[in-house]
Amino acid sequence: MQTLASTTQKCKSKCSNFLQQFNIQEEKLIKLKDQVLQMKEFASDQQVFLGTRQIDKLVMSEIESVKASTDSVNDYKFNLVLNSDIQKLSNGVVKEFGKIQVTEHITNLDIKELKIEQAQMQQSVLPRSIIADVELKLVTKLKIKNKVELCLTDCAILSNGHLLFANYTTSIRQYILEYSEEGNFIGRIKVSASPHSITVLDSDTIVISYGYNRFFEIFNYRNSRIEKRIDTGGPCCGLSQSNGKIYVIYNKVGVFDITGKKERTLDAETDEHIFASKHNSSVQTIQLALYVVMI
Structure with missing residues (x-):
């Protein structure tokens, strides 16, 4: 014992x-x-x-x-x-x-x-300045070389700092370009049609709109798998996400949850691009403005 x-x-x-x-x-x-x-x-x-x-x-x-x-x-x-x-x-x-x-x-x-994006807590913070007061500083320039038609219409920043560019062309090869934050080319991600806009849901998932093809997709870019396709019945261009909601432009602005289920329609007048944020100013808006694309 x-x-x-x-x-x-x-x-x-x-x-x-x-x-x-x-x-x-x-x-x-x-x-x-x-x-x-x-x-x-x-x-x-x-x-x-x-x-x-x-x-x-x-x-x-x-x-x-x-x-x-x-x-x-x-x-x-x-x-x-x-x-x-x-x-x-x-x-x-x-x-x-x-x-x-x-x-x-x-x-x-x-x-x-828990995914980092899901674990973050949201807090109400009063904006300390307006967009007109923001002073932009050039961080880097990306020189994109391509032999086929190129028409970049949107950019999104992943959690690892990589940049995704939507190439909205009529080319047979339809894809999204991926670059490192230092400006180095990573590769091409093949998608269903000509991508118009991109927004990031989490570290694995993005949402892509396809303009006059009249649909958008919830897309796992790590394994190139389509999680869900949502038909809009009209041309869908700009999109954004905030607080677990996806906002898509097609004539009006449709509000969807992160599974692609439509919740409501906003009577807002907008055309090509949209940005949704809980606050009046957005860090992502500022960060996207820091990148200049040289074709």
């Missing part, structure tokens, strides 16, 4: 060390969350955009650290291995009744991650 108690204490100590490590990582993530909330309350829109990108990298690093820690957490099972000479107890030959045997098994803990 003394051996059992001692062995149990050692296993508990190992588990306690893992729990202490997880608590430290939890505190780090809570501090990062508080920093994001403080930035949204006191910083400018541009500072919030740049700051959250840096914090995103720290969050991903902590998540990978948690994953690595869970891979080394063990599950302990206790068995009693009887001594084969148990019958000799009466003669006083055997000094111990048996041995405590401990086997370790990987627990295979499953961590379910």
Whole structure:
């Protein structure tokens, strides 16, 4: 019994060390969350955009650290291995009744991650300036070379900083161009028709409108799979998303949820482009304006 108690204490100590490590990582993530909330309350829109990108990298690093820690957490099972000479107890030959045997098994803990876009909390922040007060600064120029017809009508920024450009042409080869934030060409993403506008839903999914083809799609760009196609009955051009809603221009402005189900129609007069935001000013609007395309 003394051996059992001692062995149990050692296993508990190992588990306690893992729990202490997880608590430290939890505190780090809570501090990062508080920093994001403080930035949204006191910083400018541009500072919030740049700051959250840096914090995103720290969050991903902590998540990978948690994953690595869970891979080394063990599950302990206790068995009693009887001594084969148990019958000799009466003669006083055997000094111990048996041995405590401990086997370790990987627990295979499953961590379910929330997508960054879904985990972010929205807070009402009063705009500190109007668009007319914003001073633009050139970040980089993209020189796009292409042998076929080229007509860029929209641009979207992915969570990893990559840029997607809609090439709205009558060419047989219809695709979206992908570039790194440094301006390096990544590749082409083949789509259903000539893409007019793009908006980002999350780290895997975008929405694409197809102009006079009269439909838009919810599209997983990582595996080039169409999640859903929505026919609009009329030319659909500009689109945007905000707070889990997709806004699409086709004569009026249609409001859809992120599954593609139509909720209502807004009686708004607009033609080519639209931008939806919870606030009067938008970090994404400012960021898109920083990129100049050289054809």
